[in-house]
Amino acid sequence: MPDTALPPARPNRPVYLDNQATTRCDPRVATAMLPWFTEQYGNPHSVEHVMGLAAEEAVEQARTQLAALIGADAKEIVFTSGATESNNVAIKGAARYAARTGGTRRRIVTVATEHKCVLESVADLAEEGFEPVFLTVGADGLVDPDALRAALAVPTLLVSIMTVNNETGVVQDIAGLAAIAKAAGTLFHTDAAQAVGKIPLDAAGWRVDLLSVSGHKIYGPKGVGALFVRRRPRVRLAPLFSGGGQERGLRSGTLPAPLIVGLGEACRLAAAEMEEEARRIGELRARLFDRLRAEIPGLRVNGSMAARIPGNLNLTFPAATAAELMARAPELCVSTGSACSSAEIEPSYVLRAMGLSEEEAGRSLRIGIGRFTSPADIDYAAAALVAAHAGTVVPA
Amino acid sequence: MVSTLAWQNRSQGSGGRHYLDANASEPLRPEARAAVLVALGVTGNPSSVHGEGRNARRILEDARETLAMRFGARPERLVFTSGATEANAFALHALRGARRLIIGATEHDSIRAHARDATVLTADRRGVAELDALESILRQGPALVALMLANNETGTLQPIAETAALCRRYGAILHVDAVQAAGRLPVELDALGAHSLALSSHKLGGPLGAGALMLSSDAPAERPLITGGGQERGWRGGTPALPAIAGFAAAVAAAVDADRLATLRDAIEQAAVRQGAIVCGFGAERLANTTCLALPGVRADAQVIALDLEGIAVSAGAACSSGKVAASHVLTAMGLGALAGQAIRVSLPWNAESDCAQAFATAYARMAARLRPALAGAAAGA
Numbered sequence: 001m002p003d004t005a006l007p008p009a010r011p012n013r014p015v016y017l018d019n020q021a022t023t024r025c026d027p028r029v030a031t032a033m034l035p036w037f038t039e040q041y042g043n044p045h046s047v048e049h050v051m052g053l054a055a056e057e058a059v060e061q062a063r064t065q066l067a068a069l070i071g072a073d074a075k076e077i078v079f080t081s082g083a084t085e086s087n088n089v090a091i092k093g094a095a096r097y098a099a100r101t102g103g104t105r106r107r108i109v110t111v112a113t114e115h116k117c118v119l120e121s122v123a124d125l126a127e128e129g130f131e132p133v134f135l136t137v138g139a140d141g142l143v144d145p146d147a148l149r150a151a152l153a154v155p156t157l158l159v160s161i162m163t164v165n166n167e168t169g170v171v172q173d174i175a176g177l178a179a180i181a182k183a184a185g186t187l188f189h190t191d192a193a194q195a196v197g198k199i200p201l202d203a204a205g206w207r208v209d210l211l212s213v214s215g216h217k218i219y220g221p222k223g224v225g226a227l228f229v230r231r232r233p234r235v236r237l238a239p240l241f242s243g244g245g246q247e248r249g250l251r252s253g254t255l256p257a258p259l260i261v262g263l264g265e266a267c268r269l270a271a272a273e274m275e276e277e278a279r280r281i282g283e284l285r286a287r288l289f290d291r292l293r294a295e296i297p298g299l300r301v302n303g304s305m306a307a308r309i310p311g312n313l314n315l316t317f318p319a320a321t322a323a324e325l326m327a328r329a330p331e332l333c334v335s336t337g338s339a340c341s342s343a344e345i346e347p348s349y350v351l352r353a354m355g356l357s358e359e360e361a362g363r364s365l366r367i368g369i370g371r372f373t374s375p376a377d378i379d380y381a382a383a384a385l386v387a388a389h390a391g392t393v394v395p396a
Numbered sequence: 397m398v399s400t401l402a403w404q405n406r407s408q409g410s411g412g413r414h415y416l417d418a419n420a421s422e423p424l425r426p427e428a429r430a431a432v433l434v435a436l437g438v439t440g441n442p443s444s445v446h447g448e449g450r451n452a453r454r455i456l457e458d459a460r461e462t463l464a465m466r467f468g469a470r471p472e473r474l475v476f477t478s479g480a481t482e483a484n485a486f487a488l489h490a491l492r493g494a495r496r497l498i499i500g501a502t503e504h505d506s507i508r509a510h511a512r513d514a515t516v517l518t519a520d521r522r523g524v525a526e527l528d529a530l531e532s533i534l535r536q537g538p539a540l541v542a543l544m545l546a547n548n549e550t551g552t553l554q555p556i557a558e559t560a561a562l563c564r565r566y567g568a569i570l571h572v573d574a575v576q577a578a579g580r581l582p583v584e585l586d587a588l589g590a591h592s593l594a595l596s597s598h599k600l601g602g603p604l605g606a607g608a609l610m611l612s613s614d615a616p617a618e619r620p621l622i623t624g625g626g627q628e629r630g631w632r633g634g635t636p637a638l639p640a641i642a643g644f645a646a647a648v649a650a651a652v653d654a655d656r657l658a659t660l661r662d663a664i665e666q667a668a669v670r671q672g673a674i675v676c677g678f679g680a681e682r683l684a685n686t687t688c689l690a691l692p693g694v695r696a697d698a699q700v701i702a703l704d705l706e707g708i709a710v711s712a713g714a715a716c717s718s719g720k721v722a723a724s725h726v727l728t729a730m731g732l733g734a735l736a737g738q739a740i741r742v743s744l745p746w747n748a749e750s751d752c753a754q755a756f757a758t759a760y761a762r763m764a765a766r767l768r769p770a771l772a773g774a775a776a777g778a
Contacts, residue, residue, distance in 0.1 A: 014447055021449070022441035022635060030436045037429050037603060037643075042709075043421035048700045049709035051415060081478030081605070084634030088622050117624020117633045124623055216635060221436065223478065223605045223637020241485030241621065243506025252506060253481030254421065254598065256605030259640065326446070333446040 014331040015377045015384075019311055019370030020166050020194060021335055025262070026219035026371065032265035033221065036258035044257045045246060055257040062264025069267040070192070070211060071202035072228050078247045079260055082225035083193035083214035084117040085240070087160075089251065090189045090210040090227055091121040093237030094158050095130055100238060105157035109133045109186075111143055112353040114162050118191055122160070130157070139355050141170035141303035145180055152184040159188050163195035163211075167337050167350040167366050168303035169312025171199060175206040182207055187235065193217050193225070197270030198278070198309045203228050209235045215259065219371055220266030224259035227251075277371060282310035284369050284378050289313060291382035296389055302351055302364060311369040316356065320389050322365050328388035332381055335366050413707045414752045416664075418685060419548050419576055419743035420711055424643070425601035431646035432603055435639035442636055443627060456636055459645035466648050467574075467593060468584030469610035475631045476641055479607035480575045480596035481506040482621065486609050486632070487571040487592045488542065490617040495540040495569065498533055500525050500554065501729035504573055507542045508725070517543070522680035523552035523730045527562060534566035541570045545577035549713050549726045549741050550677030551686025553577070560589035569616065575599050579651030580683055591615040597640060601746050602647030606640035657744045658684035660753045664742055665689070667757030671764040676727055676739055685748075690732065690739035694767045696724075699740050702767060706759035710740050 016024070036058065044059045046052025060074070067074040080086045095108060110122050112134045122132045133151050135143055143161060152159070159181040164171050174190050181188040192201060193214035203211050211228035215221050229235050229250065237250060244252040293299055298318035317325065322336040337348035347361035356364065369378070384394045415423065424432075435455055440448030442456045457471070464471040477483045484506040488497065497514040499507050502523050515533055518526050525543055533539065541563055546553050556572055563570040570590040574583050579600030585593045592615050597606040611617055617631075624633035661684060665675055668689045676688035691699060696712035703710055713724040727736035744752070 016439055016448055018441070018444060018446065018448070021444045022439065024439040025436045025639075030433075033436075037424055037432055041415075041421060041423045043417070043598075046417055046420045046709075046711055048697065048711055049417065049704045051709055052417075052420070081482070081637065082634045084624050085478065085622050087624065088633070115624065116626065117622075120623040120625075120633065214635075216441075221637070221639055222635055223640045241482055241489075241506070242509030243481050243484065243504060245505065252509070253479045254596075254604060256479075256598075256603070256640065258603060259605045259637070330447070333440075333444070333448050335444060335446070 012372070012374070012377055014333050015380050016333045017367050017369060017373065017377070017381055018333045018335050019368035019373075020169070020217070020366060021368065022216045022222065023219045023370055024372055025216070025221055026266065026269060028269060029220055029262045029265045033258045033262040036261050040257075044255050058261050059255055059257055062260045062267075065264040065267045065271075066213065066226055069201070069271045070196060070213065070228060071204050073231065076203070076228050076231050078227045078229055078250045079255055080225045080227055080251055081223055083191065083212045083217070086212035086225050086227040087115065087117045087191050088121050089237060089240045090212060091118065091158065091160055092125060092240060094187050094189070094210065094235070095125050096128075096238040097236045098157050099128075101236075103157065105155045107131045107133060107154050107156040108158045108160070109135065109148065109151045109156055110160045111135045111137060111162070113137050113141065113165055113350045114160065115166055115191055115193070118160055118162070137354055140307070141165060141168050141354055142307060143172055143177060145173075145176060148177055148180050152180065152186060156184060156186045159186050160191070162191040163201070164192070164198065164309050165303070165350060166194050167348055168314045168354075169194070169309040170303040171195070171307045171309060174208065178206050178208050194309070197267070197274060198311065200274070203230075215263040215266065218266045218270055221259045221262040224256060224263045226263070278310045281369050281373070284373055284375065285310055285313060287375065288367070288369070288378045288382050292385060295386045302354060302356065313367040314351070314364060315367065316360050316364045317389055318363070320391075321362050323362075325365060325385065325388045328392065329384040329394045331394065332384045336364070337366060413709065414749065414755050415709045416742050416744055416748070416752065416756065417709050417711050418745035419599070419741060421598050421604070422601040423745050423747055424603060425647045425650045425746065427650040428602045428643035428647040432639045432643040435642035438638065442638060443625075452638055455638060455642050459641045462645040463595070463608060463648055464610070467578065467595065467610060468586040469593070470613060472629065473611040473613060473615075475609045475611070475628045476636050477607045477609060477632060478605060478637065480573065480594050480599070483594035483596075483607045483609040484542075484571075484573055485509070486621040487594060488540065489621045490619055491540050491569050491571060491592060491615060493616065493618060495538045496536075498530065498539050498541045500543045502547050502550075502552070502726040503542060503544055504548060504575070507544070507573060519729050521731055523547055523550050523677045523726065524680050525554050525559070527555065527558060530559065531562060534562065534568050539566070539568040541568055542573065543570065544573040544575075545583065546574075546580070546683045547677070547726060548576050549724055550688040551576070551683035551743075552677040553681040553683070556588050556590060564589060576683060576686075579648060580685060581653050585610050585612055597644035597647065600647050600651050602644040603640045605637050606644040608644075651746070655684055657748060660744055660748055660750070661685060661687055661742075663753035664756050667753070668760050671761055672768070674735065676730065676732060676735070685744040687742050688727070688739050689742060690727070690735040691764060691768065692735060692738060694738055696738055696740055698767055699763060702763040703740070703759055706762060708756055708759045710742050712740055
């Protein structure tokens with residue numbers, strides 16, 4: 001175990017169990033980024049002088065690190081400002097390029113439980129004359145392959161299905177779904193923001209065409225992400241914006257070398273530690289789930305437990321709303337669903353799509369265990385939730 | 397390829413090198429670095445409702461306030477982006493509506509990317525947009541005008557306040573790329589009278605990876621460029637780049653007008669002129685830190701490489717998608733012909749050392765002597 005991840009003797013206060021919203025930037029990532037924030041300030045595109053060259057070299061190393069983690073070639077990685085931009089570029093870019101070059105396919109198939117930015121990108125395309133189709137999921141959160149096959153009966157331009165859901169942690173069978181799409185001659189995109197570094201990914205082997213990556217969900221910095229764009233056969237996209245022509249014209253704008261170095265280091269750490277970390281986090285989740293189940297009869301877990309990343313629990317409590325639980329345990333950072341445009345605490349559309357009533361969704365919490373969660377944190381969280389559920393306000 | 401290690405070794409030499417390529421990227425200010433470090437230690441997502449999230453949100457909103465105050469906008473009309481390229485694209489996307497697009501001839505590529513369906517406004521020999529021409533175009537109907545405040549290659553300033561008044565007289569919308577001007581001279585959206593202003597963090601001493609678009613209260617913005625998540629009041633999806641944004645704001649607070657640099661810049665210019673260089677944009681109001689020097693008959697890339705070997709980092713025009721060494725569209729638009737492929741850009745960073753002008757003069761003379769032996773010799777003997 002890395003020295004920075006040594007569990008503290010006492011729980012961190014507050015206890016942060018919202019690692020699907022964002023993660024702490026790993027101190028080793030911060031350390032790797034530091035020189036690029038200070039003496040190494042060259043513009044990675046200024047390859048006419050040594051400072052620019054050094055920055056370019058660092059960017060290319062990060063590209064290789066990221067590619068290795070997701071089973072891609074470095075040349076297939078385009079850096080972006082984050083997964084939201086990656087999803088926008090992938091979906092709008094693929095559709096607009098196809099339409100611009102005379103393609104006749106207009107159907108775009110996605111899933112009701114996708115991240116907002118995927119759903120909104122598809123909605124934007126509907127205004128441009130594309131035909132969106134939203135697949136539903138079962139109570140386990142999984143897409144039915146036959147439903148995808150049925151949707152593809154109409155010639156389809158693009159399928160976009162997330163690898164891991166941001167609220168439930170449910171893992172889709174991307175290899176199987178991509179194969180169905182490929183058989184129908186359809187492009188396949190997957191939003192892997194919640195999957196990278198959590199489960200092994202194989203962009204090449206799974207035959208996906210486009211795959212989105214986020215930095216801050218994998219203990220890297222906020223403000224950077226990437227899009228895998230397959231080269232063989234080459235997937236063509238219309239850029240979301242142009243000017244400067246960086247990233248082979250797919251994504252203009254000066255590359256943020258320090259953030260990219262951080263993303264690369266986060267990928268390197270994930271590749272080295274994923275297996276051990278998944279085991280450790282899985283044990284912490286089991287410890288929390290067992291405690292809660294034992295003390296709160298009627299507690300329900302949402303989505304498949306088998307097809308799920310190790311760090312996630314999404315629970316419906318029998319006798320208290322999520323808002324009540326969070327108010328009674330203010331030192332415990334959990335959430336009601338995706339972070340995004342918070343303030344709006346409305347019942348999760350993801351849980352609703354899985355068949356929960358609005359009222360049930362309102363009694364549900366997302367718990368995200370991460371790299372820096374200690375056993376003591378878990379014990380605190382279990383005790384705090386049990387107490388809060390019984391109506392007790394947990395003192396700070 | 398120069399390895400990272402090789403560069404580190406060289407940089408450790410005692411003041412050997414001079415980085416004079418600030419318009420490509422300013423060195424990070426210490427205040428910005430400190431703010432980045434603090435923000436990197438904050439775990440929360442600014443959209444989360446718990447304490448961690450609220451902490452992050454406070455950093456984000458403080459940054460918004462700092463920028464809005466400095467640049468004359470209302471905080472709720474400031475949208476953080478990944479940088480100025482996105483901010484420029486976002487502005488044209490959001491404000492376009494059914495308007496015809498008019499762009500300056502010397503704009504940055506992020507604006508020129510829209511040139512295909514735009515009317516290009518001509519510039520004079522100094523690089524200043526010709527407003528008489530603009531007026532006759534504006535008479536023809538609703539328009540969105542994009543004009544940069546300071547040019548990235550020559551430093552030439554455009555008459556933005558005058559342009560804004562003209563646009564408003566004809567009901568046109570004005571977007572201003574203020575990337576190179578912000579932090580170097582006073583820039584205020586409301587005082588200028590423009591409708592929107594694009595800013596970049598790393599061009600004013602903040603970290604790479606953040607930018608902003610500021611909208612006037614009467615800017616008719618219609619739609620976001622990057623959707624999803626509802627962040628930035630629905631104007632820009634995606635978790636904000638908190639550390640970069642915190643550093644951006646700290647750099648803005650630390651940036652002072654760059655008058656100090658004018659003396660150094662003038663000395664550099666004089667040294668080059670003595671070797672036969674021509675100052676592109678001379679006679680126009682210019683940024684204090686920038687000069688664009690054409691050396692007749694010598695390719696720009698050869699000059700840049702020769703100066704790099706002498707320890708002076710400059711560029712041949714914009715950095716952007718490197719490798720390409722083409723004639724500058726800016727200088728071509730200014731009518732400089734072949735000189736457009738023979739000019740280097742020298743741009744002094746906020747922390748330029750006082751001996752950089754002398755170092756540049758020596759390096760430039762050696763470069764000119766090597767690449768233009770006959771003429772440089774004559775000039776030196778004169």
